[in-house]
Amino acid sequence: MYDTRFLAEIQGRVSQFKGYLLKEGFTRPVARCASEVVLGLVKCRDVRIQGLGRGLGEQISLKKTGERLRRGLARVGLWERLIEVHLKRHAGQIARMRYCILDVSDVQKPYATKAEGLGLVRDGSRSAGDRVGPGWWWITAVMSDGKELLPVHSELFSVEAEAADHQSENKKLVGIAERVHGMNPDAIMVLDRGGDRNTILEPLLGAGIPFVVRGMSSRSLRLHADSENETNIKRIAQKVKLTEQHTVWRPGRHRRGKSTAFKLGIRRVYLREHALWLVACRRQGGGLSWYLTNCPGTRHQVIRAVLEGYTERWRIEEMHRQIKQDFHLEQIAVRDYPSIKALGVLVMLAASFVMRLGQALVHQILAVTGVLPRKRLPDIPRYPFYLVCQALAKLLAAAGKRPPTPLYLRRRDYWQLKLNLVPMA
Secondary structure, eight states: OOOHHHHHHHHHHHHHHHHHHHHTTOOHHHHHHHHHHHHHHHHHOOOSHHHHHHHHTOSSOHHHHHHHHHHHHTOTTHHHHHHHHHHHHTHHHHHHOOEEEEEEEEEEOTTOOSSTTOEEEEOTTSOGGGSEEEEEEEEEEEEEOSSOEEEEEEEEEOHHHHGGGTOOHHHHHHHHHHHHHHHOTTOEEEEOGGGOOHHHHHHHHHHTOOEEEEOOTTOEEBSSTTOOOOEEHHHHHHHSOOOEEEEEEEOOSTTOOEEEEEEEEEEEEEETTEEEEEEEEEETTSOEEEEEEOOOSOHHHHHHHHHHHHHTHHHHHHHHHHHHHHSOGGGOOOOSHHHHHHHHHHHHHHHHHHHTSOHHHHHHHHHHHTOSGGGOGGGOOSSTHHHHHHHHHHHHHTOOOOOOOOHHHHOOOOOSOOOOOOOOO
């Protein structure tokens, strides 16, 4: 049995989350359902309703627990309210962090046939023959500043299910950027090559939102404000003089990593009437890449912001892999679309719960549960949340409920008066 102080700390944080939902106007059944799903995800690391019910260990049948959870998740609009409450609760932390990393991943369900909103999605991590399959797109956003990490958006999205509302992936990415920009005007949006689209860049430029996006080789730009001719971005990047050199520590297994040298250069380019910076970058022993940005500052500051921002992109990829590996998001087994979207947000809240534990508490939990690599604190990796999830699951699995009092001890005596009768002589 583990130290009960840690159990009380973890369970107290879940109770605080439920209390915050009640304070924000959630009904008691919905607040209870959301908090129990988050606790079940952390405890049993299973996104299926049956697995969550087993993890809760209630004194009622598993069928009844599953029915209650399904009713709570099926509330229309629940996922939007949960994201709003999450952003409001962590507004102070969001305002302090510098980079907002946006990405689009996928959740494939190759054998599902009756789930709502299934469409063809592409998985870039699989072989060429298995990349396209049925599933949902997964739109995520994470705030990062090099040390802290905070998920701020998670949405399972189907073009087929939301076509009537004229929703698209581009609109959703721009909407996330605008919401974060309203909370932190200095936050820099970081996007991969998929974000190099006019339908994304033009709204960001129009709203004055700073961004860093890796350019696609098909992009063409103007070299001068008064010129009508456009030049391919790759040809422009190849002619940029790489005048600065920076060294970045790239993570490896555990804390062992390696330092990588980058040579960078910068020049002014124009996208229609908008002036942008084009930053060309060549990694030591690697190829040339290029980035578009409208970040303010000197040339050196812009180069530094691009290098730091895009270096942080690996953290959202790690979060995707961790959620799919630890919480088994691809095993989601609900049919109705509102429940699918609600579970997509609750998985993010469970990941946020793990990421926001204090460093001292994390070290104590890892030491008590015995999941430290080589039993040494210095070997904790830079992305420690795989270990933290494993430790929390072991800790909460040992926190069984107090056994119920036997019925014969709970019986009450309803006699109003007891007389000590004495037999008459």
